[in-house]
Amino acid sequence: MGADMRYSGLRVIAEGLRGNRGWKPVWREPEPKSEYDMLIIGGGGHGLSTAYYLAKNHGIRNIAVLEKGYLGGGNIGRNTTIVRANYFLPGNQEFYSHSLKLWEGLEAELNYNVMHSQRGLINLFHSDGQRDAFARRGNAMITQGDDAELLDRDGVRALLPYLDFDNTRFPIYGGLLHRRGGTARHDAVAWGYARGADKRGVDLIQNCEVTGIDISAGRVTGVQTTRGAIRAKKVGIVVAGRSSQVAAMAGLRLPIESHILQAFVTEGLKPVIDHVISFGMGHFYISQSDKGGLVFGGDLDFYASYAARGNLPMVEHVMEAGMTLMPMIGRARVLRSWGGIMDMSPDGSPIIDRTPIEGLYIDCGWNYGGFKAVPASGWCMAHLMATDHPHEVARRFRLDRFASGHLLDEEGTGSQHNLH
């Protein structure tokens, strides 16, 4: 950590007294070299953390991250920032557990304030059957080594007195509390990893769109970009939101359908919502940012889309669900909304795997849960690219699991594109 120590409270005060003229650019702006040991396509959260851990954990520093726009300009810069480890299935459990542990040490690791706030996540339930399912999930989380507490109605009321507990359709029976769940500052995560990777010698190359993937005799040899050809022995595709297009450059057809997920932010309000609250039956979840805005969202619009904006029926549905759950927010004014492009996989779980092309790796299919996965996704993708073996906690995120039947269907709804 010492070597990365650039930011501190003392430094902020000192720079404040000197007119903030002492701050330096956080990373270099290098020209792309003609050859690297490894290339990461995609300078979002997952791509940057992959590069960081390749350098940090595996000592591989002759790497470039190729980003078609600016670093952290995709879904890492626009999401609802929830961090949690409340998964049920073996295969998902250990991965998200590992990710949460990385989050807990991330600020010290990166010397970057990612504003990780473990304010507690509460998943509400509304029937006896749902209580049983949540108790089972909570037990699975505890068995994995994470935390879970089953709250009854009064337990929820003590924490969230402002909910409508007696809604006719979805009366609140209780909730599953995950105290280590919470939120983080989304783009700070990208910037922190970017700075850490740059410091270790990784070239972060922005405004560099990959336009082709060079393959010779079944092995990757490099890429074509808008800033020239770049050779490399290994290439990682980490471009959730555009995975199908980039994979198609290598002749691959992925089990991915891109969908739109909308989210909303209100004007800044005084602190009123202390936790992350998830109202699954209404497809609604909400938290309050440190700036005071209520950050909330719902379900997919449910049609294939790259528009990065949704349609009004889902906006209406989300607002209705919010009013059903907590009528007190009815006077808050929505400032803005956006729609993120989600890599939806048939079973709702991600892919971190080799491809049929030697030296070409892919990290994709994060569905609507990519943000919390950023640390472990980079950790595991780096391990895969460095060693050619899947990391222990990501070994079930196989590309071929749909063909082989080794599915990770966390929601239990089936493994087809129209079911998630």
Place this chain on the structure above:
Amino acid sequence: MRITCPLCGDRDRREFTYYGAADYLNRPGMGAPAEAWDAYLHLRDNPAGATRDLWYHEMGCAAWLVVNRDTVSHAVLSVRLVTDAQAEGGAA
């Protein structure tokens, strides 16, 4: 987004249920290999631009539709009944 049903006319998107890519019309035969089923169920072109997908006019005439859409602009380009599309040579 509004979709023009060939039977009912121009209707709100809420009347329709999305099913998925038109790949679902190309169901493999009984003897097809596992790879064909994997491709049918899971693998997608997933284009950013013109696409063909299946919608069900659930709150209208209950017809299955093949919709030509642009996934970037959300423009609906043309809509046909699945039965018409299939009558003209099977696959969409």
